[in-house]
Amino acid sequence: MSSETSGRRLDTPTSRRGPIFHVDADIIGVYAERIARFLGTGQYLAYQTVFVIVWIFINLVAVSLRFDPYPFILLNLAFSTQAAYAAPLILLAQNRQENRDKIALEEDRTRAAQTKSDTEFLARELAAVRLAVGDTVTRDYLRKELDDLLDDLVERLANRSAGDQSTDPE
Structure with a gap:
């Protein structure tokens, strides 16, 4: 064994090579939510419908502009790519919403517990006042x-x- 490999352990990773990208997950999440919200609107469906109609019209009628003949393989590929990106973006947006819902639920539980303890305290105080007024x-x-x-x-x-x-003798 050479001295170079004898000092190296196989269970210890080597240093990373290449650029290290630091991406803020919140920024990606914000943009994913924006895209997911847009994908769920009627406006998006209208745009997509117009796009598909124009695509099919150009490839069926306009012979000189035809770039995707009848089985519309490029259109199918475009929809597949869109679905491949849309599904994870929608899932990411749902996960972020679920995290926000968990936080809100925990805050609601804390607030409800505080309200309950305040109500019980006020009930005890009211009972004490009633007893004091009764006396x-x-x-x-x-x-x-x-x-x-x-x-x-x-x-x-x-x-x-x-x-x-x-007793008077009068």
């Missing part, structure tokens, strides 16, 4: 108690004055 003296209750005390005092005074009159 306070109302005007009617105080009036009744004072009337009962007044009646009791009048009765005691009446009993005392009746007792004083019975």
Whole structure:
């Protein structure tokens, strides 16, 4: 074995050769979503329909301009290429939308949990206020108690004055 190959390990990758491209996945995703949105519009279908009609018309009627005879192999190839690019772009757009939906769902769950805890706190506070209000003296209750005390005092005074009159030698 030479000294050059003896120091190299087979399980360690060698350094990369050639240019290294750093592509931002978000930028690709944004453009993929734009393309996917456009592919799903009626405007795109109208453009594509006009394109196909013109293509077929030129290749069937205009003999001097004919570049894709009857089985329209080039048109078929163009649609195949379009489908080969459109499907992954649509899937990429769907995956990005799914990720956004997951984030929104998690935020909704967090917000719902916070709302639930706030509601439970307010219910406990309201119950405490009701208990505190239930222990306070109302005007009617105080009036009744004072009337009962007044009646009791009048009765005691009446009993005392009746007792004083019975012991009075007059």
